Amino acid sequence: MSENNLAQKQDLLRLLDQDYHQTHDQLARQLGVTPALVGQMIRELEDDRILVKCQPIINWEKAGLEDVVALIEVKITPQREVGFDAIAARIYRFPEVRNLFLMSGTYDLAVTVEGANLKEVAQFVSTKLATIDGVVSTTTHFVLKKYKEEGVIIDDEEADRRLLVTP
Amino acid sequence: MSWADRVSPLVRSIPPSGIRRFFDIVAEMSGVVSLGVGEPDFVTPWHIRESCVHGLQRGYTSYTSNYGLLELRQEIARMLEADYGVVYDPKCEALITVGVSEALDLAMRALLSPGDEVLVPEPCYVSYNACVSLAGGVPVSVCSSRENEFRVTVDQLAAALTPRTKALLIGYPNNPTGAVMSREDLAAIARFAEQHDLIVISDEIYASLTYDGEHTCFASLPDMRDRTILLNGFSKAYAMTGWRIGYAMGNADFIGAMTKIHQYTMLCAPITAQIAAIEAIKQGTASRNKMVDEYDRRRRLMVDGLRNLGLDCFEPRGAFYVFPSIHNTGLTSLQFAEQLLQAEKVALVPGDAFGACGEGFVRCSYASSSKNLADALDRIGRFVTPLLK
Ligand SMILES: Cc1ncc(COP(=O)(O)O)c(C=O)c1O
Numbered sequence: 381m382s383e384n385n386l387a388q389k390q391d392l393l394r395l396l397d398q399d400y401h402q403t404h405d406q407l408a409r410q411l412g413v414t415p416a417l418v419g420q421m422i423r424e425l426e427d428d429r430i431l432v433k434c435q436p437i438i439n440w441e442k443a444g445l446e447d448v449v450a451l452i453e454v455k456i457t458p459q460r461e462v463g464f465d466a467i468a469a470r471i472y473r474f475p476e477v478r479n480l481f482l483m484s485g486t487y488d489l490a491v492t493v494e495g496a497n498l499k500e501v502a503q504f505v506s507t508k509l510a511t512i513d514g515v516v517s518t519t520t521h522f523v524l525k526k527y528k529e530e531g532v533i534i535d536d537e538e539a540d541r542r543l544l545v546t547p
Numbered sequence: 548m549s550w551a552d553r554v555s556p557l558v559r560s561i562p563p564s565g566i567r568r569f570f571d572i573v574a575e576m577s578g579v580v581s582l583g584v585g586e587p588d589f590v591t592p593w594h595i596r597e598s599c600v601h602g603l604q605r606g607y608t609s610y611t612s613n614y615g616l617l618e619l620r621q622e623i624a625r626m627l628e629a630d631y632g633v634v635y636d637p638k639c640e641a642l643i644t645v646g647v648s649e650a651l652d653l654a655m656r657a658l659l660s661p662g663d664e665v666l667v668p669e670p671c672y673v674s675y676n677a678c679v680s681l682a683g684g685v686p687v688s689v690c691s692s693r694e695n696e697f698r699v700t701v702d703q704l705a706a707a708l709t710p711r712t713k714a715l716l717i718g719y720p721n722n723p724t725g726a727v728m729s730r731e732d733l734a735a736i737a738r739f740a741e742q743h744d745l746i747v748i749s750d751e752i753y754a755s756l757t758y759d760g761e762h763t764c765f766a767s768l769p770d771m772r773d774r775t776i777l778l779n780g781f782s783k784a785y786a787m788t789g790w791r792i793g794y795a796m797g798n799a800d801f802i803g804a805m806t807k808i809h810q811y812t813m814l815c816a817p818i819t820a821q822i823a824a825i826e827a828i829k830q831g832t833a834s835r836n837k838m839v840d841e842y843d844r845r846r847r848l849m850v851d852g853l854r855n856l857g858l859d860c861f862e863p864r865g866a867f868y869v870f871p872s873i874h875n876t877g878l879t880s881l882q883f884a885e886q887l888l889q890a891e892k893v894a895l896v897p898g899d900a901f902g903a904c905g906e907g908f909v910r911c912s913y914a915s916s917s918k919n920l921a922d923a924l925d926r927i928g929r930f931v932t933p934l935l936k
Contacts, residue, residue, distance in 0.1 A: 395844070399918060406921045409848045538590055544894055545570040545583035547673045547722075 388413065389421050393431065400434045437532050447494045449478075449523040450501050452509065453487040455516040464488065467514045476504050487519070498522070561680055564673045565900030569884065573894045580923045582911040583894040585722065587786035587867070591823070592834035595785060598826035599819050607818050613810040615643020615794070616821045622828040623794055631764035633772055639799040642806050643816045643824075647752045647780040647793040648674060649809070654748050654776050654795060655682035657804040663713040665748075668699035669902025670870070672722045672750070676902075679716070687712070690904035693872060696861050697726035701739045708743060715740060717765070718750035720757055723901045723910035724870040725846075725863020730763040737768045748776045752793070753866040755784035755835055758843045760864070766796070773798055781820075783866075784835050785827040792820035842867050845913040845920055852924035853911070857935045867914045870898065874907045876934040883909055891926035 391411055395402065404415040404422075411418065425431035440446050456467050464482055471491060472480045479492035491509070495501035502520070510518050526534050551559075566583075573579060590596075614620060620637035627633050635641055644650040651674060659665070661683040667675050668689045679686040689707045691699040704715065717736070719728045728736070740747050749765035766775040780793025795805060809815075827835075846863065853860045853871045860871035873883045880897035887893050895912075898905030913920055 391844075395917075399916075402917065402921075406848070406917060409851050409921075410844045410917060412847050412851070540588060542584050542586055542588070543570065544573045544579055544581040545566060545896060546585045547564065547566050 385421075389425060389430075392418065392421055393425070396431070396434075437529055439534055441526075448497055448501050449526075450493050450495075450505075451521045451523065452491040452493060452505060453519040453521075454489040454491055454509065455518075456488045456514045457516055459514055467512060470512055471509065474504070474508060476501075476508075557681065557683075561677050564677075566673055566896055569894075569896060569900070572885070573888065576888070576892060579888070579892045579894050580915075580919055580926065581894040582913070582915065582920075582923055583896050584912050584914055585868075586788040586914060587783060587838065588914045588916065589786040589838050591786050591790070592827075592831060594830055594834070595787070595823050595826050599823040602819065602822035607822055609818060611643075611815045611818050611821060613806050613815055614641065615816055616818070616825070619643055619821050619825050619828075620794075622825055623796070626828055627764070627777075627796065631767040633764055633766045633777075633796075635796045636799065640796055640802055642795045642802050642809065643821060644780075644793050644795060644809065645791045645813055645816050646782060647750055647778045648791075649813060650778045650780075650793050650795040650805075651675070651678050651748070651750065652681070653805040653808050654778065655679055655684060656808055657801060658682070658714060658746060658748075658776075659684035662711060664709060664711040666704055666707055666712060666715045666745075667902075668703075668717060670697065670721070670723050670898060670905035670908075671716075671901055672718055673900060675716050675718070675750075684713075685711070686716075688902055688904075690902070691724075691726070692904070693859075693861060693908075697721060697724040697870070698728050698732050699736070701735050704736070704739055712743065712745060714746040714748060716748045716750070718752070720753035720762070720863075720865020722753065722866055723868050723896065723898065723905065724908075725866045725868045727757060727760075727865040728763070729760075730768075733763050733765055734768055737765070737771050737774075740774055741770065745774075746776065747771070747774055748778065750778045752778070752780050752783050754779060756839055756842060756867060757865045758839075758846060762865070776801065781824050781827055785824075785831050786838060787820070787823065787827065790817070790820040790823060792816055792824050842913065845915075845917055848917060848920055849911060849913045849924070852920070853927070856924070856928050856931055858931065867912055869911045869913065870905075870908050871911065872908050873931075876931055878934070880906055880909055887927065887930050891930045893923050893926045893930075 395407055395410060404418040408415040408418045458464050459466055468480060471477060476493050476495060477491055478494050481490045483490050493501055493504055505518055505520055620641040623641060624635045624637040655678045659682045663684045664687050665679045665684050666689050667686045668691050676686040687707050689699055689703050691697045747765060754762040766772045766777045776795055776797040778795050781787040849869045850860055850862055858871040860869055863869050880899050884895055884897040896910040898908030
């Protein structure tokens with residue numbers, strides 16, 4: 381990827397990050413390139429897994445389909461040769477796991493798990509997570525309320541309050 | 548005697564703002580996409596709002612010095628020195644005002660005697676002429692032209708000069724055109740001001756919103772510091788229009804005179820806004836630059852979009868306005884704006900609201916989301932395409 385092209389792709393990513401629902405035409409006009417080039421850059425970014433996935437942020441509670449979410453602190457003993465990565469791989473393959481981060485500090489892995497109810501999450505932790513080789517301990521924290529997710533305030537009262545015409 | 552007759556003849560003689568008239572029409576409608584807004588679409592960055600809340604919690608609810616909080620004046624002086632190399636004494640050469648609006652009014656009232664003339668390059672911000680008139684002065688319009696990308700020239704100024712000319716009131720980057728003046732352009736104006744002993748009031752409220760290149764502060768030109776009243780504020784750079792906070796910098800005697808008026812008519816700028824402004828200067832550069840980058844992207848979107856529709860549009864290099872020509876549609880600015888509003892519900896401002904030489908142009912603000920801008924462009928396209936056949 382040439383320098384120039386890289387900067388252009390970074391600009392494109394910033395625009396997509398703000399608002400994914402823009403046509404190639406709109407994006408092209410803002411970047412000063414052709415729509416065809418926008419399409420090509422998006423394909424390349426997807427192929428390189430730089431543009432990983434676009435998905436909505438949904439207020440499930442409001443939609444009447446609330447899940448239970450827990451943050452789980454996991455301590456592990458790294459395995460010879462493969463270190464943390466092998467254990468992480470065993471954990472992140474479970475569809476119940478929404479996020480998995482390797483952490484510095486007092487524990488090693490931060491795992492976000494979603495389930496239909498408390499029991500389901502607890503079951504997952506005790507039967508699947510805690511039993512993995514190398515997992516030393518788990519501490520489960522249930523989420524009580526979501527204020528902000530992925531940079532988006534869930535119940536945002538901020539709005540455009542400007543008059544329609546001002547000097 | 549009716550109340551209308553009781554109003555002073557001076558106030559009666561001032562025409563209502565062309566923008567105001569247009570606003571009344573727009574306010575009646577729903578579903579309007581507006582390119583008529585002269586303020587940022589961002590809300591004030593949270594860290595700035597939060598600093599104000601914190602100040603209120605600690606009981607900052609009193610008057611301040613007439614000049615404004617010393618810390619704020621010091622921060623402004625420090626920033627002007629760092630950005631432009633202009634040095635002001637924060638103790639006596641800085642006044643914190645209720646926006647550039649108040650600073651402009653104070654400067655005119657402190658400067659003008661009845662009949663004094665002020666050269667006002669047009670198109671320009673709607674308050675300039677009114678502030679001169681209300682202070683008893685006479686605004687003298689100087690038309691800048693599309694051919695010169697709305698930069699006023701010394702020849703144009705010289706043609707309007709009389710023995711009563713006392714000052715020159717400039718605002719670059721410009722509202723409504725987005726024009727900026729290069730350092731050389733301004734240096735020529737500076738020589739002219741020096742030759743004719745004119746005071747220059749420089750409204751640099753859009754200074755931070757300069758794209759392609761650096762803003763030149765008029766006071767930073769050789770020998771201009773003591774000839775210039777520099778006005779600036781927080782409204783545009785930090786998305787703080789509703790806070791009402793700005794400042795004036797200049798010669799200590801003159802700032803003292805402005806402060807005298809300010810002391811009797813305003814007392815001081817709101818302390819809440821002053822505290823927020825300190826935070827804006829100290830910590831706000833990153834959030835400001837982020838907004839500027841965003842405006843710059845939208846600027847390209849608008850200019851390309853309007854040009855693709857067949858409208859002549861020079862490239863604005865500052866502020867957040869484009870000022871396309873609508874000459875080839877065969878409509879006047881007002882007709883264009885009114886018919887576009889009726890037909891496609893897009894609000895923009897007729898160019899003649901900013902001076903007679905704005906006729907034939909319209910002001911489109913791009914302080915709006917890319918999505919809105921693209922929507923507005925589609926609508927404008929449906930309106931102008933048949934007119935341009
Ligand atoms: C050129 C210019 N000067 C001054 C002002 C007023 O600014 P303030 O909010 O600081 O009073 C505006 C606002 O639109 C402007 O465009």
